[in-house]
Amino acid sequence: MSSKLVFPGVVALSLSFGSPARAGDLPEAHDESIDVVGARLPAPADPTASETVVDPSRYQGEAKDVAALVSTAPGVAVLNYGGLGQLATIQIRGSTADDVLILLDGLPLNTAAGGAVDLSTIPASWIGRLDVARGAEGARYGAGALGGAVDVITRRPEPGTWAAEATSGSFGTLNGSASGAFELGRSVSVLAAAEVDSTRGDYPYLFGAGGAPQVEVTRANDAALHGGGILKLAANLGDSRLDVLAQLSGGRRGLPGNEYAVTPTDWQEDGRALLAARLESPGPLPGVTLSTRAHLRLDLLDTFVDPLLYRQRGGATGLDEEVSWAHPGGLLTVGASIDDELLVLLGDGPTRQLTSGAASLADDLDLLGGRLRLSPALRAEQQGPFGGLSAKLGARLRLSGGLSVRASAGSTFRPPSLTELYLQQGIAAPNPDLRPERAESIDAALVYEGPGGHASAGPYATRYHDLIVYEPTSASGRLEPFNTGESIAAGAEAELATVPLPALLGLSGAASYTYLFTEDLHDVAGVVGNWLPERPRHRLFARASLEPGPVAAHVELHWVSRQFLDLRNVDPIPAAVVWNAGASARVWRDPELWVHLEVLNVLDVRTQLDPLGNPLPGRTVMVTLRAGSRTEGRP
């Protein structure tokens, strides 16, 4: 918990123009921040984009996982498939979860196997910030970002700082994490962090079969254990800088199954190893910077669905080169990359290989004496047999009185995954004739930043083409993917962060709101023209905090309007209002020792369902003890 809890997490657009964002940055690339009413806030990587920066330090001690952090941003819908430690994915602007890129320090975690990235496999304690970019962002992040992208930026090494945290909570939840940063010599900074999360997941829910009164039963085989470690190194080598990231994580979870057909013996194990290094050095000409990055990623995913065991292994390696030129009008960046990825289902078919290459060109122009900023970007990409272009043009015009206008348009594509193309998985068959999915997006926003805080609001629209949809293809229930999906998502997003009465016990507030209209544009009778499932029209997050001194309290509201589980719009999920609340107190000053109490779903709402229609946990109580080096500026 920060003692300067001025803006709790959701950071809107910035007025200060920082360096352009580049896909593939290691953590130190995003080092800009802005001063707003006394708080140091990280700036968006691309101020012309529709982007929200989530600062996890604002939620320290609140037992929020990555999915919960991302859910504070507008345009984002988190899909939680169960309780703590279970699969969690996100949709952005009505996209599928598969069409959101998730990156860790700029390195895509989406694999050639396809499917959405499971956010529950990323330990929250490592995170320095989350950049949530909305819209077709392929030109910045690479193919696949149809709905948007989330770049999970790990914490930077800050020598002399350390932290340790232990949490105990409902349903047998135990979390522990520790981190520390130190110097090696004068030029090398190192961050080491580790986290272990476990839960029994045995939450009660109301079992509803039959006309007899519903009975409370306990979710079984829902335990999860996940952990990992990270090591970051930053070295100044004369005029050059070397950043190294090593990450190892893995875990196991039970797969509880449908509430009406529990699966007491099913499970899943995952593992990921990541090694990346980037060397940045001055170029041969003034203003030119050269950057080289290499990475290696290994993935493991074992799934046991009685009586079958699927064992998936993957590996990826890549090399990126980037040249940046700080010319008088802005910053021109040219990049090229090559990646190679392997995927194999052990005991079931050959090893599949996917070789990819990309070339990118981006500029970041300051015009009209710095009042207008233009950010054109183009990226040509070839993934296996599929090639395509991603383009983006963003602009931001600074008006008067703290106001500015931002607009952007982009287009991108997602090649079919190896699973969709070639792999038979249970009843899901492949289709080698698939084409890439495509999307075009456009958005605009009016942005205010001033003494009262900052806010932004504006419309957006994204048109999705050739979406890959699994359809039944035989009486035995087999499914096969086809490029039949066509849809549109449009609406408006707004976000607000304010300190209306800073003198009043440190009162602050934040909110994000999303209006989302979706329509199925190409489908069978009875479906065409309908809402897309699991896309509610309205989504609101609001938070108020008080921090008068060594104690603090907050309350949060998550409201989601009615939505449907199905394409035919006959299976509704009722609107849900969930309140969270928490309080914390500092019990020791140096080193700091805080005690946090967090209550999720305070009113014990039991009507929440996951995307498979299964119940989600009710009230959850977490107690956290957090110790760490003293923060500058704290009272």
Next chain:
Amino acid sequence: MTRPLRLALLLAPLALAACSTSLVCPQGQVDCGGSCVDLAVDAAHCGACATSCGPLSVCTAGSCGCVAGASDCAGACVDLLTDGANCGACGAACTGGASFCATTGSPATTACVSSCPGGLAGCGSSCVDLLSDRADCGACGAACAAGQTCRSGACVSEIEVACYATDTVQPVDAALAAAGPARLLGGSPQALAVVDSSVWASVSYPAGVASIPLDARVPSSVDPFDLVPYDSDVEALQASDQLLLASDDSAQTLVVFDPATAAVLDSIPLAATPAAQAAGLFPHGVDVLGGRAFVALYGESPSSGGQAIAVVDLSLDACAAPDPTAPTCSGGGACPTGRGCIGGVCRIPCGAFEKQIPVLGVPGAATSGALPFPGAVKAAGSRVYVTLANLQLASTGGFTGYIQPAGSGRLAVIDTANGDALSILDLGTACENPGALALEGTTLWVACGSFSYPAQAPGTLLPIDVSSAPVIGAPLAATSIVPGSLAFCGGKGYVTDQASGAVLPFDPLARTVGAPVTVCPTGTYGWAWASDLACAF
């Protein structure tokens, strides 16, 4: 498109320009004004959208022609027996005081008359029986489609066939020719049942039940009624006392549904405890005998529940009676003793779980290493018959599960007159993987054959005389299809193909099999499945 979207798109012209909906139609069909139609056979869109055929005409190969029994007089299809402008012969008009054309007497004579004889109504210049006349069925000018007959003033087909891949129910006549256009449902139909004047279908993607009036002239109800909060999977529908019993494969319950009020009256657990209920029972077939429902619990694996026959004591009269004072309740809310909370209303239960009769581990129920999967249920006399698919774990086409026949199929026989005594009947190697059951007289017919292993278990139809102790008869070869659902309509037998949209006719008396007839068209994604069929009356 809604007004909020238009407002949003004012600032998104690119998206607006690209936004228009398009309908996906089954192969061979086109979008005519928002409906998918087959221009080759649709009388309302014959050869082209909105090109309709006139009365007593049929669309064949995209051209209009006269239905059987009608004559072509100057390009119009007329009934020479009743048409006042063509009374007995083309051009023989009834004029003056004898302006009506009627056919009366025995032998029948056709003549112009001054007024219609008793029992016949004057429609224009024709004297017709509104209860049976296809051109004036129920009312003057209310014509039936080709293949339909007029029964009691309603245009009905002989058989209704569920076409899973096209989300439709196709009415056909006794020769399996289309009897009117396919009727669109709100989902993929899986099981059919006829109650009164409607055919009810369980649909999936999503799941529920939907109704279609048997009279094709009455608009359909295309909105499925939900059975459970999420994606029910109704494997079987059974009409009983004007109610529908649905085995819900998702909620693992026996749902009682009132077609008259479109209300779910009860959702009866099929196990004694919630834990057993949630073990994966996967109820399939259901039938009623002596006020008790017998539900086949298919199960999934050795570790799941199921592989048993659930018995439910029904009290349908009590739960279906009008109950205007029933208190309301919220989901799972408290209700007075003797009532349960169903759909926000405290209803009188329609039944109670009595017991499960396990077949797993029963000697003879399956070969060693295989499992017995109860499928279809049929009551006859005092016995209840349940097919047991004798399946072993196998992989084919990348899919692994209990899908391969392990040997001869089995039939569980429950003798209700003898304390529900269970016996197992070995159906022999001519019937591997038994599926559907249907009763014709005292003969129980079993549809046999494997979708995934057709060479090992080819299609057969197995008759069993159940007039006393079951006696297995000689099987009928049905190798041209993978037998699916069975029904007897008008004394003729019909069985659907699990692997196509075809229906195979057979004669249960002569013990002969006809040629399969394609009833269900190929869907958008290149496949067809005639998933069930039901006699229309």
